[in-house]
Structure formats: C-alpha cells, structure tokens
Amino acid sequence: MKLSTRDADGYFARPEPERTGLLIYGGDAMRVSLKRQQVLGALLGPGADEEMRLTRMPGADLRKDAALLIDAVKAQGFFPGQRAVFVEDANDTAAPAIEAALTDWKPGDAQIVVTAGALKATSKLRKLFEGHRNAYAVGLYDDPPGRAEIERMLATAGLGAVPNDSMAVLTALATDIGPGDFAQTLEKLSLYKLGDASPVTLAEIAACAPQSTEAALDDVLNVVAEGRDGEIGPLIRRLTAQGTTAVSLCIGAARHFRILYTMASDPGGASSGAGKVRPPLFGARRDRLVRQAQNWGPDRLEMALTHLTDTDLLLRSAGQRAPAMALVERALIRLAKLGGRR
Template sequence: MKLSPREAARYFARPEPDRAGVLIYGPDAMRVALKRQEAIAKLLGPNAEEEMRLTRMGAGDLRGDKAALTDAIKARGFFPGPRVVFLEEANDGIADTVIAALGDWQPGDAQLVVTAKQLTPRSALRKGFESHPNAYAVAIYDDPPGRDEIEAMLAKAGLTGIDRAAMGALTDLAGQLDPGDFRQTVEKLSLYKLGDAAPLTPEDVAACAPRSTEAEADELIHVVAEGRMTAVGPLLQRLEAQGVTPVTLCIAATRHFRALHAAACDPAGPAQGIARLRPPVHFKARDRMVRQAQACGVARLEQALGLLIDTDLQLRSSQRAPQMALMERCLIRLARLVAPRS
C-alpha cells in the first residue's frame, strides 16, 4: 500500500508491528535514514542490537545468495520480542528477490524494512510494495518538517511550553537546515533548557542554532552571485580561518547557482521559480535570489555552472595547486562573469 504524507506521519509515529514490511525511499539519503531509524527504534524498542533482533543487509549481499533475505526474515533468535531485517540501498536489480521474500512472509516472521533512493512510478520494487496488501511504500520528500513533526521532535526531547514566536523561529530554522542538523539543534535545545522551567523563546532558538559559519558562507555565495568582486577576498579569509574547506564552498556555490539557473529557466519567471524550489528558500534570501537570477540570465548561469564543475574536478584531483587559491580564483571569475555590464 502507498501511504500519503499524512498517513506516513501517523505510521512513523506508531509503526505497526504486524506488517510484512515497509519501503522508505526518496532523493535525500539523510531524510530517508532518519525515518528508517525512527521506524526501527519504535518497532524494536531498546537493546535490539544486543539481543540480535535486528539484522542488517545490503543490496550486494543478495546478488550471490537470493535466499539470504528470506532466510533472515524467517530466522528465529535466542531472545524474545519483535525482529526486523533492514535492507539498505535496494534497487530494481534485486526487486524480484525482495518481492519474493515479501510473498513468503508469515505472521511471526521479522518485519522487512527497506530503504532506497528515488524510485519512479514504474519501479518494480516500488510497485511490489504498493501492491502488497500487508506492506507499505513511503516516499520521503525534500520538504522541511511540518509543525506536527517539529512538535513530535520537541516532545521527544522533553521540551514543552513552546510559545508561538519560538515555534515560528523553529519552523524557519527547519527550512534552512538539513534534517540531521535540525535534529541536533533540537537536542542541543533540550540540554540548553535542562532544569529551566521557563518557556522556550526565540532567543533560546537563536542561541542554539548553528553558528555564523554557515551564514557567512551563504553571504559569500550571495556576494559572488551579485558580482561584488572586492567583497570576495575578506569574506573568504574569514571562512578559511574558521576551517571551512574549499570543497565545501564549491558544493555550496554549485547548489546556489543551480537554484538560480532553475529559477531563470522557469516559464513563469524567476520569482515563481524561486518559490518552487525544494527545499524552500528562506524568506530573507528569496528576493535577493530573484534579483540574482534576473540579473544573471540563463546563458551566464550555465557558464557559471561549467566553471564550478571544472573547479570541483580540480579540487578533487591529485594536483598540488593550493586548493583555497583555486577556489578564490573560481569565485572571483564567477563574480566577474555575472557582474552587471556597464
């Protein structure tokens, strides 16, 4: 059965132990992994690893032994309690093996938890779970966590009495951070408020949010996209002193210019293109990115992406040129490329 986002939220809040299995798939490996961890933890409870009630397998484990998955599902352990077989990074190449194991499942067998990357509607693996009467298929999208998910994280961390302003700050933060970073921020908040009975405030959220390195890196990329060449050097020096690597900056710049290119190519215009981006752009950066996409245009953004790809290859190669100097040259060339024509 295919679960809608609302049904999926209910499933992850309380996974059903009598199901044959669940397929969790999506383009963001971190989001998929977090949902998988959540489901397995709630299905098995504590001490599952020590009691050998969790069996981990990879897709490669099944290529030489197609019966291994069925054997693992039907195996009986020494300890009582529910069992799970976790199959990681599955794909259509092993779909027949996985679907056959699901077909052999009987009450009392281990539940099968499978993770995969993005799967198309034609995927045999996805169809197998969607058509099975006692299994679920759950797509995990790049959308930031909603209010219900954030409230569940806060409750799990022991944080209560959240006022509206603090929840708004957390919602904004969830849209800016990767899911793993946001979860770590919530955990940091729980430690920060330990023993403090006062309600959580926006100031508390700001105190525990990831520090200025990310903000300064974002500002550097914005400066480059606006063609402000003279501001590149000082910002880059500060980031280098904080330990930010050239590869990290290259990845961030590539992500930013790809977003600008997608917005510039949108038939409805850059403003609609920015609004459609996933994950959503933080509202404080939205207007700035619209102006950048409008000023640069598709042709120059394509040139910029080509330059970034070439730089990324140089940074990851075995050449001995100073990496930060390569990155600085790339950023200055980008700023010159997209600078307004006089």
C-alpha cells in the same frame, strides 16, 4: 499498498507489528534515514540491537545471495519481542530477493523494512510493495515538516515548553534547512536545556541553530556594513589564510547586502523585513542586521549592490590582471566608507 504522506506520519509513530514489510524511498537520503530510525524505534522498542532483534544488511548483498534475506526473516532469536530485518539502499537489482522473502513471509517472522533512493513509478521494487496486500510503500519528498511533525520531534527531544514565538521560528527554520540539520539543532537545543524546565527562548534557538556562513566571513561583512574600514585588512588576511577566494568573498558580501536591502526596503520597516528573510534570522544576529539596514537605508544599499556587481564582473573578466583579493578589499573599504557617512 501505497501509504499517503499524510497517513505515513501516523504510521511511522505507531507502526503495525503484523505487517509484512515497509518500503521507504526518496531522493533525500537523510530524510529517509530519519524516518527509518523513527519507525524501527517505534516498532522494536529499546534494546533491539543488543537483543539481536534487528538484522541489518546492504541491498547490494542481496544480488549475490538471494537467500540471505529469507534466512534473516525466518531466524529466531534468544530474546522475545518484535523482530525486523532492515535492508539499506536497495534498488531494483534486489527486487527478486525481496519479492521471494515477502512471498515466503509468515506471521511471526521478522518484518522487512527497506530503504531506497528516488524510485520511478515503473520501479520493480516500488511496484512490489505497492501491490502487496500486507506491506506499505511510502515516498518521501522535500516538503518541510508540518507543525504536528515538529511538535512530535520536540516531544521526542524532551522539549515540552515551547511558546508560540519560538515555535514560529522553529517552523521557519525547518523550512529553510535540511532535515538532518534540523534534527541536530533540536538535539543541541535539548542538551542546552538539560535540567532547565523554563520555556525555550529565541536566544536559545539562535545559540543552537546552524550558521549560514563561516564566522570569519560574518566578521568582515559586519565590519564593512558598520563602517569600520580600518578593521577590514586584518580580517581579509585571516580569510585568505583559511582559503577563502576573492570571488566567494564578493558573493558573500553581495548576499549580505541583498539581505540588508530586503529589510531596509520593506514597507513596514527593517524589523518587519527581517521576518521575511530566508534563512530566518535569530537573536543578536537579527538585531545587528536590523541596525545595519536602518543605518544604510535602501538608497545607499542599492549603490552598494551596484558596486559589488561591478567588482564581481571585474573579477570574472578575462582582461583582469590586478590581484583579485586586493580588488575585493578595495571595494569593501569603499563600501565601509559609504556606510560610515551620516
């Protein structure tokens, strides 16, 4: 049977032990993995690996030995409790072996949980689960988690006290980063708040959220935007030593100044514009960029973007012979002097 996305969230949290099997498929391997971990944890409870109630096997192995899955499904362990067989990264070549196991399944056998990548509607594996009366097929797409899903993840991480403003920031963050990064952020936040029952603050989220750029790149762009032209040279040497190229530095600078332009040109002011930036800005970084946008203003930021575009075109020009990093350094110094004017 095909399980809708809306119903799937409830099923992952409370799977039905009497089902024959479950297929979870999707193009995002991390999203599939997280849901597989959730459903197996809810189905088997703690200690499943130690008690040998969970058997894992690659889908590719079933092509060589079709009986491998049936043997695992029928095997009886030493410990009581629900059992499951997890088939990882299956595709249509494993469909015959999985079909045989589904057909031979009896109540009391281990439940069959299969994960796969993106499957077309014509996929044999997908049709096998969608057409089965006692098994489910769930397709996962790149939709960000909803509020209910985020609340469940927060509860699992032991983060109960989350004010509305912090929840809004977490919801925006979940929209703009991958599911794996978001899960790691919540895990870091949980460790950060270990033994602290106070509400989650925006500063704490900012401390745990992944950074969109390397710290060294952020340093040089902040120096440029704040008009401190004397500090640009040493920072660029540091970036060069780390392997940063002139083109990537120019692209990073253009991205930074586009963010500032978006904030500065917002009708409600830079603070209002900061709330519309994606990925979202947090804490001290948000405050710093708001100040930069206010100091520059939309007119000078437009000039800066034009200058960076010209520099980027020059770097990519076939006739360009000057050292690329020197061209970018000169452009950034000019921008810093422009930003330093009042």
